[in-house]
Amino acid sequence: MSQAIVSNRKRLSEGLAVTQKVFVRSRNGGATKIVREHYLRSDIPCSSKACTKCLDIVVPNAKNELPNFVLSEDPQSIEKIGKHYVVLDTNIVLQAIDLLENPNCFFDVIIPQIVLDEVRNKSYPVYTRLRTLCRDSDEKKRFIIFHNEFNENTFVERLNNESINDRNDRAIRKTCEWYCKHLKKQNINTILVSNDRLNRDATKNPVDSNIIALSLLEYVDLLPNVDEIKDSIPNLEVSSINVNDKEAKSEFTFPEYYSTSRIMGGIKNGVLYQGNIQISEYNFLEGSVNLSTFSKPVLVVGQKNLNRAFNGDQVVVELLPQSEWKAPSSIVMDAEHFNVNDNPDDDDDESNENNGNLIMSDKQRRLLAKDAILAQKSNKIQPTARIVAIPRRSWRQYVGQIAPNSIDTQVSSGSQNVFVLLMDKSLPKIRIRTRRAKELVGRRIVISVDSWPANHKYPLGHFVRDLGEVESVQAETESLLLEHDVEYRPFSKKVLDCLPSEGHEWKVPSDLTSSDALAKDPQLARRKDLRDKLICSIDPPGCVDIDDALHAKKLPNGNWEVGVHIADVTHFVKPNTPLDAEGASRGTSVYLVDKRIDMLPLLLGTDLCSLKPYVDRYAFSVLWELDDNANIVDVNFTKSVIRSREAFSYEQAQIRIDDKSQTDELTQGMRALLKLSIKLKQKRLDAGALNLASPEVKVHMDSETSDPNEVEIKKLLATNSLVEEFMLLANISVARKIFESFPQTAMLRRHGVPPSTNFETLNEMLHQRKQMTISLESSKALADSLDRCVDPKDPYFNTLIRIMSTRCMMAAQYFYSGAYSYSEFRHYGLAVDIYTHFTSPIRRYCDVVAHRQLAGAIGYEPLDLSHRDKNKMDMICRNINKRHRNAQFAGRASIEYYVGQVMRNNESVETGYVIKVLNNGIVVLVPRFGVEGLIRIENMTKDPDSSAFDEVEFKLTFTDNETGKKREVFVFDKVDVYVKSVLDPVTSKRKAALLLK
Known part of the structure; x- marks a missing residue:
């Protein structure tokens, strides 16, 4: 939607003027011109307690209440600037919201309304955090929203041939200029903090000569507690302190994303598809995208095809040739067991590029080759694709811990690049730059992701805060709340x-x-x-x-x-x-x-x-x-x-x-x-x-x-x-x-009918192992068929099938009645x-x-x-x-944590059920503790290479460690497992470790 503002301002009454905004809205190939009146006021206050002028112009609201003035009459004073208020541009808010929320920096901050509007359009989660920061701003922080778009003194009209972004930047500078003049007698300066060099340079024009403009780094460097907060500065590609020369010369690169016009054209023509990527819980180099065009999810395999996607990102994919279509992987792959290059300063080793930047042993290469052969023989072939754009990131604050082997022990002081391993194994590790690497080892920390340049194998982020020692109740509880985006701060x-x-x-x-x-x-x-x-x-x-x-x-x-x-x-x-x-x-x-x-x-x-x-x-x-x-x-x-x-x-x-x-x-x-x-x-x-x-x-x-x-x-x-x-x-x-x-x-709340493809694997397992089947003609047919899934020798078997069926269902969802036709209101489960x-x-x-x-x-x-x-x-x-x-x-995560704590002193042999058979392991559910875990082939046999995976019979054959005899394990088998509690070397989460007896 394009916008123009017509210069047609006139005075309506004292304190009120009107101009016009003209919008051109494009929809379905057509264009509609919309003209709206835009009212300007002369009674919008600056909200500074030091100001004497604004007290004479403000008017009470409908409840006869005067507005609350928030900005301090004696704001923070720093060297070279003196007492000052801070005005932020949009990119600073988007890039540094963590720093803005930090209680030890950024006081008396003015958010122009145009910045608030731009943030809302670009990132609603950040917008929500910004509104909360302004709404709940205490006596210490003092954030305000200044309605520059409705203030007669700060409103600017869009010039001919001026882009919307340039007009908005000019509006922000106009706000700074007005505050400078307005509070000149109070000796309070106004600082524009912007990482946009052109925006800062524009303040040097004669008309704006009284504005002080600094980059985020320049402003933070002037603060008295700079050493405490410098680690929290966003780690951006353009920030010279965060990109070393070696990496800048790196030959490694991800594929560039397609342009917006190419994406829009491709989606319209049906050659590109849009959906959300879900990274496999068993293979960190494989994701799937559910698209309405295909009956089965589209697979995205390999680091370059995943192209910097995070689990949950909205992505645009392009199909690969049919000759490259394959079945989902039957092997478990994660950073713990596949030796990922862990040097945070070594991102240019092109020789590691095969199979997703992994340095693999011959044994691991043979395992991948075996998986590829099985995939080609499989009748479960699915379309494969590569990611060509990421319209919307799912980035948020993440919890993890510094990888000890990424720390340069020779560095006694100063900043260094280190890797942070996240608690969510489906996510890549994050490279941050910190001065506190050694003291943060063994502690849960919160980080934010800033960027993922095409010439970096791993995303860049920055340190936010320290939660405490790994495995402490407080740190682990706060970690799981942050990981699942649960608001837990006290009510304002x-x-x-x-x-x-x-x-x-x-x-x-x-x-x-x-x-x-x-x-x-x-x-x-x-x-x-x-x-x-x-x-x-x-x-x-x-x-x-x-x-x-x-x-x-x-x-x-x-x-x-x-x-x-x-x-x-x-x-x-x-x-x-x-x-x-x-x-x-x-x-x-x-x-x-x-x-x-x-x-x-x-x-x-x-x-x-x-x-x-x-x-x-x-x-x-x-x-x-x-x-x-x-x-x-x-x-x-x-x-x-x-x-x-x-x-x-x-x-x-x-x-x-x-x-x-x-x-x-x-x-x-x-x-x-x-x-x-x-x-x-x-x-x-x-x-x-x-x-x-x-x-x-x-x-x-x-x-x-x-x-x-x-x-x-x-x-x-x-x-x-x-x-x-x-x-x-x-x-x-x-x-x-x-x-x-x-x-x-x-x-209302609805529960959709599950696609039959969701039950394909479960039905194949049931038919092969138990000569049973689950019917999907209706919820009644499904309920009746579940009742028939009974093993007279094992009362728990029916419960096991119901648990596995639950995982095949669609998630129920809230909706408003106008969003669906009445036939789609139905709650399938009820x-x-x-x-x-x-x-x-x-x-x-x-x-x-x-x-x-x-x-x-x-x-x-x-x-x-x-x-x-x-x-x-x-x-x-x-x-x-x-x-x-x-x-x-x-x-569920809370239960998992406490079950792990109980098992620390309660190692035992328990009954388990095999619910998944893979090329290099089995997944076992232990009803006694309500946990499930992967048992890797190397923990079942001394000779993993001699194991055989049969995807038709859902069987894994291997030489048993204890008896030395061949052993076969099938899906649904009832097995005895030794259960103990261990600390996951990747996530540092305590979990149930299972060993087959």
Whole structure:
């Protein structure tokens, strides 16, 4: 989209002027001219506490509040510059956001609005961090956004033949010039920090002569604590301090990316394809891209074909000739067992270029040759491609540790290049330059990736901060939260200010109809008083954020009144507040073994919203009339006030239900709920709902030391299913209601039909080894076929197949109803036509939106426009899908860490199941610990070269180390494995190491 600004400014009234912006928007080959009025003001303040002029021009907002002046009247003073404010250009924000967030540098910073807009267009994650930095800026940092585009004194019009970038750079310089003149009497200088040499040089023009312009490095060099923060300067190709002469002369090079015009033309003509790259967990030199054009993923094999892609990047690929198509690799390859060149200052050894820059032994070369021959013979051939562009990077902050063998021990002081090995094995190591290499060995560190030039074998990055010693609980916990992009910092003051001023003393009014109560909350008259109902909650042991409660009562006509009561979070979390923005950003609470990272502040989650027993609480209730067969006769939705009679754990509830001596009305209601839930579940199963499984375990912590001391497989009771069935029923009922009222923007959740190709390998293994098969004609056919996968000799086999089937499924996702046709709303796993999440608003933002939409649907209160706008709903859904997935991975990583700690002192022989057979190893699942691990061929036999892999029979044959006899291992075999805990030499993560007995 091109833009022009017409010079047609006129004064409308005091403090207000108007000009015009003319946009030319191109879409589908056509062009549309759009003219918009652009208002300019003379009352936008500089926000400096030292300024006396702006106090006379500012006007109160709609709440009669004056703007808060943030910039210090006595800012930092440094040599050669004196007291100053800092103005940043767009590239500095994009390149150095880590440095800007550093609490020990960059104070009194002005972000021009044009910079904010450009950052948003180029990197939404960085934009979010910048907004957070400005919004939550404390008394120490003091960041502000200056609306230069609406200030009459700083707005600039685009000149003829001037590019948009040049106009924006000029607007930034104009902002600097205005601040310089505006604060001249206060002796406060304004510094432009920019890495754009042309932008800095432009400040030397006579009109801009009072601006001081410095590069990032030049500015940091002037700071008194330069030695502490210099390691955090972005490691960019253009930065001369970070590119040594040897590497600059390197003959090594990746293929250059295609130009934008070539990419757009190629995609349009169907010769280039766009998708996201997923690097194999078993082979770091193989990735796959799912494209709608092909039934199977397209493979990208080899370092040059991967062409600097990171796992998760959006890439553009070009197909290779059909003669080069092949099957996925059947060997395990990682940097630990294939000798990667680890010299950070030696990137020009062209002789290492074969097979992805690996220095390989003859044995490794023979293994690769064997794999290539098998691939050519295989009937599992897939298209192969090479990456020709990366439109969007998935780069974020990463956690890793310095590779000790990359440190030059001869360097006693000063900076040196070292490699950082990341915790995620699918990612390449990162080269950083640091003065602290020796002191950081053995510690978890956070780094950011800055660039990956074509003549560098590895990406360049910079040090951000030190998390602590490897394997310490604090460092490992913070590492996994950062690795999975979980926001864990304390809630800001602005967020906490949104909470009720009474704090923990807040109470539901005892009389809902009193004039005092109605004066505070006029909506109170619409709430239904359900405090007479015998309501209880059933949750995991120790649960304090109680989202849901239930009740059942026999009706005079023989039917049942059943209620699901959900915490009324939206009474406290109002739209368009800092509290709402924070909840929307976090998206979900994250549950780790030893802690919970809350979506909402503790006051709400564990007190005011939590449906604790014996106290009055606001709720959103779904009330059904059900007959004895659990058919819905009627359903109503209402905001309510409840008083839970008891908070049970699953086990406590089960004991009470099973105790025949308990005949009170509350217990009778729980028994009715259990009977009805059994009928509800059977209806779902009859409709084709899937009963899948995952290797879930629970880690028990010592009550005194908080050390992990035991691992057990989670046990599910009938009361688990009781709660689940009624939560599902509530979610389905709410989904129907909100879709009926808001057919274009209802917040829903779908689960797609898995492609048959996802089950190909599993079906081949089942057919070959067990003469069984999984049917995929429908969810009902799949459910029935899973029921038939039974081995009379092994009760666990059916669970194993359900676990493996779960991994073949599509991921469920949140969406707004206007994004799909009704037929695509279906939730495959639950076998229902429409579904949402409503029952956990304390810990999921989707449920908060569903609550607001349901309140609008029943006429309780108007629905906020943000939940009636497709674009905003799309942004919400994208974020909560990402946050939900990250929370799951973080939870699993926490369990994996603590299981590893338990096994440190608990080495044992356990039963395992072979779930994958490879050319050079087998993957075994150990149900006892819920872990799986790779056993390499070299750890099973003294003669790996004599091993034989049969991809048809899924069999690995080798000479056993102990007996000296030939041994065959097939997929699904039940094997004994020796389990111990080891520290991974690459990632320094403690993991389960398995050895075949």
